[in-house]
Amino acid sequence: MLVRTRFAPSPTGYLHVGGLRTALYAYCFAKQNKGKFVLRIEDTDRERFVADGTQNILKSLYWAGLIPDEGVMFDKNENIIQKGDGGGSYIQSERLDIYKEHADELVKNGHAYHCFCTPERLDELRQFQQLNKLPPGYNGRCRDIDPAEAQKRASQGEKHVIRMKMPKEGETVFNDEIRGEVRFKNELVDDQVIMKSDGFPTYHLAVVVDDHLMKITHIIRGEEWLSSVPKHLQLYKYFGWESPKMAHLPLLLNADRSKLSKRQGDVAVEDYVKKGYLKEAIINFIAFLGWNPGGERELFTLGEIVKEFSLGKVGKSGAVFNLQKLDWFNKEYIKRLPPEELTERAKPFFDTAGIDLTKYPTALALERERVTTLAELPEAIKFVFELPDYEPGLLVWKKSSAEELKNILPALKEFLDTFSVRDWQKEKLESRVGEWIKENGYSVGAVLWPMRVALSGQENSPGPFEIAEVLGQDETLRRIEKAMKNVV
Secondary structure, rough: OOOEEEEOOOOOOOEEHHHHHHHHHHHHHHHOOOOOOEEEEEEOOOOOOOOOOHHHHHHHHHHOOOOOEEEEEEEOOEEEEEEEEOOOOOHHOOHHHHHHHHHHHHHHOOOOEEEEOOOHHHHHHHHHHHHOOOOOOOOOOOOOHHHHHHHHHHHHHOOOEEEEOOOOOOOEEEEOOOEEEEEEHHOOOOOOEEOOOOEEHHHHHHHHHHHHOOOOOEEEHHHHHHHHHHHHHHHHHHHHHOOOOOEEEOOOEEEOOOOOOHHHHHOOOHHHHHHOOOOOHHHHHHHHOOOOOOOOOOOOOOOHHHHOOOOHOOOOOOOEOOOHHHHHHHHHHHHOOOOHHHHHHHHHHHOOOOOOOOOOOHHHHHOOOOOOOOHHHHHHHHHOOOOOOOOOHHHOOOOOHHHHHHHHHHHHHHHHHOHHHHHHHHHHHHHHHHHHHHHHOOOHHHHHHHHHHHOOOOOOOHHHHHHHHHHHHHHHHHHHHHHHHOOO
């Protein structure tokens, strides 16, 4: 059997981090089993439809490295295309005839019926159920209308929906790949709408038809869909189809263990991209929100996650979205990026800040160990590209004086002027300046504090030799000379 998983988002905006986790797990399971990862777009909710939603979702998936094998995808120019043989389009709004055909089949075979209840009548029913503390759901009022009469009323244009018939006795029992055996009492499951009055299917009909026609073998999705399983399994039974295996992922939670929501922080993948989080950190962090490979190791590449992933190691309880942990992952990956790649990835943030990174291409090394995100880098090393104004008093070390500084800075400038270009390296600067300090009887702080301030214009910054190496000899001497003029 060829393993086929799918990710089926709704184009209602940007890709949610919970959606990215679902896509990641589906991708890993497919790749681990040498199967196919399919992307389908479920756009039947027209009220929440966003025109560029599919484009946004694809951008986030491609950014993260989760490239579909089949379905909706990008070509080399980022145009949306479709690839594969999934029984037609992979976009649900382009499959309406298929859903109508299957809904009509259910009605014909007595497994579904036309419902003519108005929205006002359904609102009254909900209010009655709430006031009397009854289970919510449709009460089956139109279920027993004579099929011929119902068909006649529908043919005459009377507004209606189509509902499936759920058994009212017994239980629906299935084995979830994460949760084990799950049971639902059928009497608590109402007759779900499967075809709306506007001719669009609901999620329940469309997902079952699509997963069957697209030969999906494993459905991996969020816990919020667990209660829908009885309806879906009943539809598989009515159509005479074999159901795929199912795995329902635990919820993502805020720190207070409420469901992850925009009210308490960013939830879109795009938000984290804009803030300068690396894809490696996001993928690694998201993978651990529910999955635990065992052991102490925490840093995994996407390829390593694919190799180690197992649905059996996905937990049942909710996973807390710990932003501090994400920050830790990002700092670790920034430290590990090769210098050339760090420069390439940071460049857009410098372009936005109006900083020409090519002027001092090695400047990133000054702060890569300290920043949390790429977006912090331009501000962190801005002093390299433009020396900020600073108070002259900042140049004076706490155990020194302005008078001593007036002698030290010119002497330091004169000594640094003797270096050759070849020797202008952090290690040689540190060694030779250290010897020079000893020979002249200076204290280390009285020399290195004003040197660092002169080069950075800041009270807190990287060390003077790291900065000097990045600035080069000419700019270093120029800044020291400026500091000499500032000493009063």
